[in-house]
Structures are given as structure tokens and as C-alpha cells.
Amino acid sequence: MDTSNVVLLVFFCFSSAVSFPLRSSSCHSQGQFHLNGMHQSGDIVLGGLFSVNFLTTASDLSFTSEPQLPTCYGFDIISFRQAQTMAFAIDEINRNPNLLPNLTLGYSLYDNCIHLAIGFSAALSLVNGQRKEISLEGTCEGNPPVLGIVGDSSSTRTIAISTVLGLYRVPLVSYFATCSCLSDRKRFPSFFRTIPSDSFQVRAMIQILKHFGWTWAGLLISDDDYGVHAARSFQSDLGPIAGGCLAYTEILPWTNDRSELKRIVNVMRKSTARVVIVFAHESHMLNLMEEVVRQNLTSLQWMASEAWISAALLQTPDLMPYLSGTLGIAIRQGELSGFRTFLLQIRPDKQHNSSHGDNMVNQFWEQMFQCRFAPTPAGWIENGGALCTGQEVLEDEVAEEFLDVSDLRPEYNVYKAVYALAHALDDMLQCEPGRGPFSGDTFLLIWFLQLAYYLENVNFTTSFGDQVSFDEYGDALPIYDIMNWRWLPDGSTEIRNVGEVKRSPSGGEEITLNEDRIFWNFGSKQPPQSVCSESCPPGTRVARKKGEPECCFDCVLCSEGKANNKTEDFWSSPQRDHCVPKKTEFLSYHEPLGICLTTTSVLGTFVCLVVFSIFICHRNTPIVRANNSELSYLILLSLKLCFLCSLLFIGRPRLWTCQLRHAAFGISFVLCVSCILVKTIVVLAVFRASKPGSEASMKWFGALQQRGTVLALTFVQAAICTTWLVSASPKPHKNTQYHSEKIVYECVIGSTVGFAVLIGYIGLLAILSFLLAFLARKLPDSFNEAKFITFSMLIFCAVWVAFVPAYISSPGKYADAVEVFAILASSFGLLVALFGPKCYIIIFRPERNTKKAIMGRKAGS
Known part of the structure; x- marks a missing residue:
């Protein structure tokens, strides 16, 4: 037995077993943990840790007898429903023929009683099993008691459990542990979670502050890791993200300390901040609100963390006059079809x-x-x-x-955690032996390592439509619902979903708010103003207050030689005695770069006309007729349009040019590439028809079918452009981020997805044309068109592959210049590669433009 196996076996014996003398071949358990649980057998078993009981009674400590685990009581039906969610998800997976086919999942769920010792014992029992005797002569091959665990619900317990299980890479997928410290991959290498971390929760709340222009806010936190980590995140992130600062930070006491609560409410009353953020548990908030009601502190806009946004005990007739209008973030809500029926069984x-x-x-x-x-x-x-x-x-x-399954939030996280493990198992079991990321013996550690590896790479979409994957820190793609409290006339409370905050493709936060649905608990029915100092009017400047946050300042008259204007289109003069219009920048027809690109575009259009004229004048010659003249004319027409559409990128952006430029570019190139694709297919079809018995195949590639195919392929791009323009139309934008003293006029594309689909469709047709032409390059044709198509598509693809990184890294007008250059370069590449050799023969080698010469080459091929 190698060293790894020995270490692993010792660990599995550690919690409840002690080894006999060296001559013994097994270790025996000295006892078993008596845990509240729920189990179902299966080919592979998943573990779960849930807080079904929320109270414990500690046993008497004695040094003469074996210590016993505390007694659990206080049944929590909501936590029990979360445990049943895991059973429901496994039952659903077992009935799904497309996920883990021919394999049955089982589960082993334990109650942690919200007690660290019980939760830790339950976790060890899951990976260790409850066997009374473990042989030391085995090789540790085969399946462990469980391959992965869903849980725990507390950051504190999860930290303790994952610290030990992480040593052996046992996957632990939490549905409720939010501490940002758990994202440390060195300490917790096999920890994953389907709930966003506290750091994203803070950033999500900051996005709400930024949306409403609230740069001055108070912060109340609980005196624990949850509150302390939130306060640290606010201190580090609030200024850089929202340009705001905190008016005060107060710690709420655990107990209902009347004097301390009175002091905190007095701080809130004296502060000019109208927005109060509370990162605490519902019990803290309840104690605070009792004092708020006692002192009748109104006109505050409360912002709730996910810990109390759904707290029913705060939604009472006494508290709602103060808490109505509360904004906060909540765990993503999901719908589980058939879950209620499952609970009834x-x-x-x-x-x-x-x-x-x-x-x-x-x-x-x-x-x-x-x-x-x-x-x-x-x-x-x-x-x-x-x-x-x-x-x-x-x-x-x-x-x-x-x-009541109408508001499933933690349950939805449990559901996603189970499916994440199932998809990782499915990917792992589909791996062919010897081709996976691991090699060597299949002892238990390798099982855990493999599952943790596939969890890191899992990517699927739930039946509710949410994508689930994990980043390099084990965190799922974060998303929060934005909730709003509304007090109805009949005295009841309604909690509305008014938006969401999620991670954007760029890595930042993306907020969506339906402001028409938000209820404001103010006479104006409008969001309040919460700033430390108003913006300075023209003729004054900002003067920082010593010892005050950056968002608190005075406005003083401008000194001699300085000027201030709140209009973005103006900048101070060199003498700083008055405001002058800012300089503007865009790709102009009057600058050298614009003149060069315009000249090249016109030149390309002229060359297309010349080639078109040559083909028309020699339309009855063999080389023109042999190369599908109708498609050649269409290609020349589309290339002419490609050259002309590049002019739309030059000049000051306007609404119609922003909307037309990409649509014209996309449709023109698809028309060109689809003609080339059809031409390639015809070359292959002609060669196939030349074989005995295959003449009938050409009836599918007649002139009518060719025109229809080109029209259909072009219509798809037209539909893409139309959808893009209707849903998220490009529009002109004045950008002042690149240079504060200069306005950069540019077209924002509106939808990154729309632009990507447009480019991707062109690329798909180009790659398909290249592959078909490459396959046909050695056909025994007299003047093999496939060779020229292969070369032209190679140039085309190379240009556009180089375009993507250059376009992303180019700011302002240079992004337009890069796109124009790509259009002109690819257009010239197609024009020269496809029509250069033909024009050369027509003009300079007319003796080769005969049927006899063409047939001669064919014979010699």
C-alpha cells in the first residue's frame, strides 16, 4: 500500500476509530455518531448537511465517561423543506434518461442542529461511513461512502468542515455560506457554492446606490463575521465604484441593549444621510426597529441585505409605516416544477x-x-x-x-448544487480510461480529485433558465433579485421583485431595475436625495473639508484663472477664465487617416467596376463561361457594396449611420461569401456529375437553386440585423472617459450579442466555404476554381481573426479605423484572389482563353 493510501485511510479512521497494535489488520470504531438523518440507497451516494433542528441541549461534561453529542430539538420545517429539495432533485435526476443514464443516485442527509460539533461529526460520518471495522489490508479501491456533499448552511461550520475535507479534495457545495473568505482557493481547494459571496452582495448594493445617485449613506452591521466582512467591503468598494462614502458605521448589539440602541438611533437622526444600509440578521433589525418606533424616526430609506429582506417578523402593522419602501437584495428565486407534489408524498x-x-x-x-x-x-x-x-x-x-413553493430561494440553491454535482459526475463517468486529467491508481483520493476537477468545469442551464458554472474561486455566476417592500391599504405587505443584479460579461456588475414598480415611502413618491454636498454651480469650485469624506465639500468662488461649468461639452480655456467648447474627435474625411481609407475604398469600388466591365466584354469567352458567370457578377456586385459600406464608418457618427453601417457591412459580406459557398458547392457537384451514373445530381444545383440558396443565406443575415436594430439599436455616443478635455464621438453597438452573432454568421459561412474548397482543391479541373476560393477564404479568415483583438483594444476613432481596414483588406483579398488570375489570362494571355487550352490543362492535370 503506497503512502497516499495510508494517509487517506488513517484520516477515515480518525474521527471515530482507533488503530489496534501494529500486528492487527484492521481498526475498530470505538463508537458511532447518533445523528438525525434521511437516507436513500443508490449506485453513487451524495451527502447533505441541513439545519433541521435549531436548538441544542449540551450534555454534562465528565472526565470519567465518553462525551455525548448535544441533544437536538426545535424542528424547522423550512430547513426540512430544503433537505427535501435535495431528495427531490435526486429523484428528478434518476428519472432523467439524459443525465447519469444507467446509474442511480442516492443520498445521505444529516441534521447539523446549527451546532459546529454536530455538523462536523455529520460531515466526517458522510465521508467516513459508520462502519464498525475498517480493514487495513485493502487497497482503498472502490467508491467512498459519499462522493460529494451539499452544505453547509453556515459560513462558520463550512469553514471548519472544508478546512479538513479540503485536504483530501472532498467536494463541498454550499447553498448558503456567503463569507468571502471561502473564496480562498489555497485554504479551501474543493469548496464550491451556488450562492453569491458577501463581497458580491456588497457590490450589488453599491450598484443600487449608484443607480439612484445616493453617495451619502449610513451603515449598520451585526457584530459577527457577516457584518464585519460587509463593513470592510463597503469601505474598500464604495468610493471607487459609486463615488460615494459612508456617513457612519455602527455595530448593532446582539441583545436588546436599550442604551446602545438609543445612541445608534440618535446618530441616525443627526446624520444628513437619508439612506441606511443594514447588514445584520433579522433579530438585530427587530431590536433596532423597536427603538426607531419608540423615537418615531421617519423619512429614512432602508436598504436590506439578503439576511432580513424576507423576514416575516418585521412585516407587522407597527413596523411597516417605517419599513415600507425598503429596497434590498434577495437570493435568486427559482421555480421547481413538481416540487409541491413531491412534498405531498x-x-x-x-x-x-x-x-x-x-x-x-x-x-x-x-x-x-x-x-x-x-x-x-x-x-x-x-x-x-x-x-x-x-x-x-x-x-x-x-x-x-x-x-408554499411560491418563493423558493435557498431551496433553488440546493437544487442547483445537486445538479452541479450530477453534471460533474456525468462528465467524469463519460471520460475514457487513460484520456482524462488524472492517471494512476483509482484509490479514493482520485475519485474526489476527479469530481472536484469536473465541478470546476461544469456548465449547464437549469430548467428555470439560469446558467450554472463556477469561477476559479469556486463561486457560481452571481445573481441577486432586487426586492421592494410595499404596505397595502388593507394592512397587508407585498414584497415585489423590481429588478436584478448580476455579473456582466465584462466581469463587473449589471443592474436591471423596473422603477415603475418601486414603492417609495415618501410624500413625493419619488426616491430621496442622499448626498453629503450638492454639486457646485458654475463659477464655483470644490473645496474639500478637512477630516471629512471625499463626498463632503464646500463650494467656493473660482480663483482667478479658473472656471467651472457643469456642462460636459465645455472645458476651461487655457487662461481658465471662461468655458470653451471641448475638442471633438472622430474618424474624419479631412484627416490623413480618413483620407487614406476613403481613397482606398473608392479605389476598390473602381477596380470592381473595371473587373465587371472586363467580364461583361468577354462574357462569351470560355474562361468566363466556365466559372459560373452569374455568380461571378453577384460576387463583384457584393464586393462593390463592401467597399462602399466602409464609407459609413467615416465621418461624425449619426443615428442613421450608426444603424446602417453594421447592417450594410454584414449583409454585403454575407451576400459575397454565400455566392462563394454556392460556387464551391457547384464545383463539387460538377465533378460528381462527371462520374458515370451521377448525372442526375446536377438537377439539384441548377441556376434557380443557386439563386435561392444565395437569397436564403442572405435573408438570415438580414433577419439578424433587423432583430438587432429593433431590440438594441446602435446609436451615437459622446464619450468623455478617454480624455477629460476632449469628446470622442463613437457609435455604441447597443448589443454585444447582436454584433457577435452578425460577425459569427459571416465567419461560419467563410469557414464552411474554406473547408469545401479545400476538399475540392485537387479536383482534375481545367482551371480549378476551388484553389482560388481556398486562398481567398484563407485571406478572409486571417483578416477577421486579427480584427477581433485589434478592435477590442482600440479606443475611439481607432476602433472604426480598424474595422474599415478589415473590410477593405478582406474585400481586396477576395477581389484579387478570385478575379486576378482570370483577368490576367483575359488581358495578357488570350491564347489560353480557349476551350482547347482549358481542356488541354484538364487533360494534363
């Missing part, structure tokens, strides 16, 4: 025969419906003597909260 008479004992389900029935197990034919009876038959009991009002 939870019956102890189906599960109490489990070999492990499903005491979670038993406890659910005992706590919620006063049902207990008794040795009767029915198995389960009610305390009063009536049978507990199952579904009709669950339909009772007492289970209304448990069966």
Missing part, C-alpha cells in the same frame, strides 16, 4: 423501514402532526388514536407554510 409509512432510519421524516410527522410510530398494522398512528394516512394530513392548514 412524504409519508413515514414509506420510509421508516430504511436500514439507516429516516428519523428526519419521523420527526417531521411527530412535531407537525402529532403522529408517532407504533407497532400496529398501519405502522403510524395519531396520538388521539386516528390513523395518520398521509396526504390528507399534509393538506391541512398546519402545513401551509411547508407546502
Whole structure:
């Protein structure tokens, strides 16, 4: 047995076993953890950790007897529903023929009782198993008790568990641990989570502040890791992102300390900040609001973290006059089809025969419906003597909260965590032996390493339409719902979804807000103003206040030689005594670069006309007729349009030029490339028809079919352009970010996806043309058109592959210049490669422009 196997086996024996003397061939467990759980067997088993009981009673400490785990009580039906979500997801996966086919998933779920010792013991039991004896003579081959774990729900417990399990790369996918410290890949190499970290939560809230122009806000935090990490993130991120600063930061006490709460409310009253951000748990917020009501502190805009945005205990008639209008972020809500039906099928008479004992389900029935197990034919009876038959009991009002699946948030994270493990398993099992990322013996550590590797690369879309993948830190693609509290006239409370914040493709935050749905708890029914100092009017300048944050300043008259104007189109004069219009910059017809590109465009158009004239004058010669003259004329026409459309990129951007430039460019190039593609297909078809018995194939490639194919391919690009222009039309934009003293006029493309699809469709046709032409390059043709098409497509693809990085890295007018250069270069490449050899023969070697000469070459090929 090698060293790795020994170390791994020692770890698995560590928590509940002790080794015998060296001559013994096994180690024996000295006891077992008695844990509340729920189990289902399967070919592969996944573990889960959930907080089903939320209270514990510690056992008496004694140095003469074995310590016992605390006793759990206080059943939480919402956490039990989260555990059932994992069972539901596994049941759904087992019924899915496309995911893990011919394989059954099982589960082993334990209750951590919101207690670190119990949660840690449960985690060790999952990876260790509850076997009484472990042989030391084996090779540790085969499946471990569980391959991956869903949990834990607390950052504190997750840190402790992942610190140990990470040593052996046991995958741990949390659905509720948000501490940003867990993104440390060195400390937690196999940790993943489907909930955004606290750092993104802070940045999401800052985006809301930035959207409404709130640069002056107060911050209240809880006295724990959750609040402290949030405060640090606000201090580091608020200024750079939103240009704002904090009016104050106060720590809410754990207990209802009247004097401390009174002091905090007085700080809030004296502050000019109208926006108050609270990163705390609902119990902290409840204590604070009691003092707010007592002092009648109104006219505040509350912003809630995800910890209390859905807290029902705060939505009372006494508190809603103060909390109505609250804005906050919540865990992404999802819909799980069939979940309610699954919950209705939870019956102890189906599960109490489990070999492990499903005491979670038993406890659910005992706590919620006063049902207990008794040795009767029915198995389960009610305390009063009536049978507990199952579904009709669950339909009772007492289970209304448990069966409410209209607002599934933590449950949706559990669902995504299970599916992430399943997709990673599916990818891992499809790997062919010897071709995967790992090699060597298949001992348990390799199982864990492989699953962790495939989890890092997992990428799928849920049935709700959300993409799930993990970044290099194990964090899922972050997304939050933005919620708004509204107090209705009948005294009830409505929590509305008014938008979302998610990570943008560029890596920043992208906010979407439906302001028409937001309820503001102010007389004006408008968002409040929360700034430390108003912007300085013209003729004054900013004077920083010593010892104050950057967003607090005075406005003083401009000194001699200085000027200030709040209009973006103006800049101070060299003498700084008055405002002058800023310089403007765009790709102009009057500058050398614009003149050069314009001249080249006109030259290309002229060359196209000359080539077209040559082909018309010699249309009856063999070399023109042999190369599909109709398609050649269409290619020349489209190339002429390509040269002309480059002129739309030159000159000051206007709405019609911004909208037309990419549409004209895209359609012109697709017309050209589709003609080349059809031409290539015809070359292949002609050669195939020359073989005995294949003459009938040419009827599918007649002139009518050729025109129809070109028209259909071009129509697809026209549809793409139309969709783009309708949904997110390009438009002119005055950019002052590149140079503060200069305005750069540019066209924003509106939709990156639209532009990418337009370019991608052209690239797809070009690559297809290249591949077909490459296959046909050695056909025994007299004047093999496929060779020229191959070369032309090679030039075309090379130009546009080089275009992408050059375009992205070029600012302002140089981005337009790069695109014009790419259009002209690819157009000239196609013109020269396709028509240069033909024009050379027509003009300079007319003796080769005969049928006899062409047939002669063919014979000699």
C-alpha cells in the first residue's frame, strides 16, 4: 500500500476509530455518531448537511465517561423543506434518461442542529461511513461512502468542515455560506457554492446606490463575521465604484441593549444621510426597529441585505409605516416544477423501514402532526388514536407554510448544487480510461480529485433558465433579485421583485431595475436625495473639508484663472477664465487617416467596376463561361457594396449611420461569401456529375437553386440585423472617459450579442466555404476554381481573426479605423484572389482563353 493510501485511510479512521497494535489488520470504531438523518440507497451516494433542528441541549461534561453529542430539538420545517429539495432533485435526476443514464443516485442527509460539533461529526460520518471495522489490508479501491456533499448552511461550520475535507479534495457545495473568505482557493481547494459571496452582495448594493445617485449613506452591521466582512467591503468598494462614502458605521448589539440602541438611533437622526444600509440578521433589525418606533424616526430609506429582506417578523402593522419602501437584495428565486407534489408524498409509512432510519421524516410527522410510530398494522398512528394516512394530513392548514413553493430561494440553491454535482459526475463517468486529467491508481483520493476537477468545469442551464458554472474561486455566476417592500391599504405587505443584479460579461456588475414598480415611502413618491454636498454651480469650485469624506465639500468662488461649468461639452480655456467648447474627435474625411481609407475604398469600388466591365466584354469567352458567370457578377456586385459600406464608418457618427453601417457591412459580406459557398458547392457537384451514373445530381444545383440558396443565406443575415436594430439599436455616443478635455464621438453597438452573432454568421459561412474548397482543391479541373476560393477564404479568415483583438483594444476613432481596414483588406483579398488570375489570362494571355487550352490543362492535370 503506497503512502497516499495510508494517509487517506488513517484520516477515515480518525474521527471515530482507533488503530489496534501494529500486528492487527484492521481498526475498530470505538463508537458511532447518533445523528438525525434521511437516507436513500443508490449506485453513487451524495451527502447533505441541513439545519433541521435549531436548538441544542449540551450534555454534562465528565472526565470519567465518553462525551455525548448535544441533544437536538426545535424542528424547522423550512430547513426540512430544503433537505427535501435535495431528495427531490435526486429523484428528478434518476428519472432523467439524459443525465447519469444507467446509474442511480442516492443520498445521505444529516441534521447539523446549527451546532459546529454536530455538523462536523455529520460531515466526517458522510465521508467516513459508520462502519464498525475498517480493514487495513485493502487497497482503498472502490467508491467512498459519499462522493460529494451539499452544505453547509453556515459560513462558520463550512469553514471548519472544508478546512479538513479540503485536504483530501472532498467536494463541498454550499447553498448558503456567503463569507468571502471561502473564496480562498489555497485554504479551501474543493469548496464550491451556488450562492453569491458577501463581497458580491456588497457590490450589488453599491450598484443600487449608484443607480439612484445616493453617495451619502449610513451603515449598520451585526457584530459577527457577516457584518464585519460587509463593513470592510463597503469601505474598500464604495468610493471607487459609486463615488460615494459612508456617513457612519455602527455595530448593532446582539441583545436588546436599550442604551446602545438609543445612541445608534440618535446618530441616525443627526446624520444628513437619508439612506441606511443594514447588514445584520433579522433579530438585530427587530431590536433596532423597536427603538426607531419608540423615537418615531421617519423619512429614512432602508436598504436590506439578503439576511432580513424576507423576514416575516418585521412585516407587522407597527413596523411597516417605517419599513415600507425598503429596497434590498434577495437570493435568486427559482421555480421547481413538481416540487409541491413531491412534498405531498412524504409519508413515514414509506420510509421508516430504511436500514439507516429516516428519523428526519419521523420527526417531521411527530412535531407537525402529532403522529408517532407504533407497532400496529398501519405502522403510524395519531396520538388521539386516528390513523395518520398521509396526504390528507399534509393538506391541512398546519402545513401551509411547508407546502408554499411560491418563493423558493435557498431551496433553488440546493437544487442547483445537486445538479452541479450530477453534471460533474456525468462528465467524469463519460471520460475514457487513460484520456482524462488524472492517471494512476483509482484509490479514493482520485475519485474526489476527479469530481472536484469536473465541478470546476461544469456548465449547464437549469430548467428555470439560469446558467450554472463556477469561477476559479469556486463561486457560481452571481445573481441577486432586487426586492421592494410595499404596505397595502388593507394592512397587508407585498414584497415585489423590481429588478436584478448580476455579473456582466465584462466581469463587473449589471443592474436591471423596473422603477415603475418601486414603492417609495415618501410624500413625493419619488426616491430621496442622499448626498453629503450638492454639486457646485458654475463659477464655483470644490473645496474639500478637512477630516471629512471625499463626498463632503464646500463650494467656493473660482480663483482667478479658473472656471467651472457643469456642462460636459465645455472645458476651461487655457487662461481658465471662461468655458470653451471641448475638442471633438472622430474618424474624419479631412484627416490623413480618413483620407487614406476613403481613397482606398473608392479605389476598390473602381477596380470592381473595371473587373465587371472586363467580364461583361468577354462574357462569351470560355474562361468566363466556365466559372459560373452569374455568380461571378453577384460576387463583384457584393464586393462593390463592401467597399462602399466602409464609407459609413467615416465621418461624425449619426443615428442613421450608426444603424446602417453594421447592417450594410454584414449583409454585403454575407451576400459575397454565400455566392462563394454556392460556387464551391457547384464545383463539387460538377465533378460528381462527371462520374458515370451521377448525372442526375446536377438537377439539384441548377441556376434557380443557386439563386435561392444565395437569397436564403442572405435573408438570415438580414433577419439578424433587423432583430438587432429593433431590440438594441446602435446609436451615437459622446464619450468623455478617454480624455477629460476632449469628446470622442463613437457609435455604441447597443448589443454585444447582436454584433457577435452578425460577425459569427459571416465567419461560419467563410469557414464552411474554406473547408469545401479545400476538399475540392485537387479536383482534375481545367482551371480549378476551388484553389482560388481556398486562398481567398484563407485571406478572409486571417483578416477577421486579427480584427477581433485589434478592435477590442482600440479606443475611439481607432476602433472604426480598424474595422474599415478589415473590410477593405478582406474585400481586396477576395477581389484579387478570385478575379486576378482570370483577368490576367483575359488581358495578357488570350491564347489560353480557349476551350482547347482549358481542356488541354484538364487533360494534363
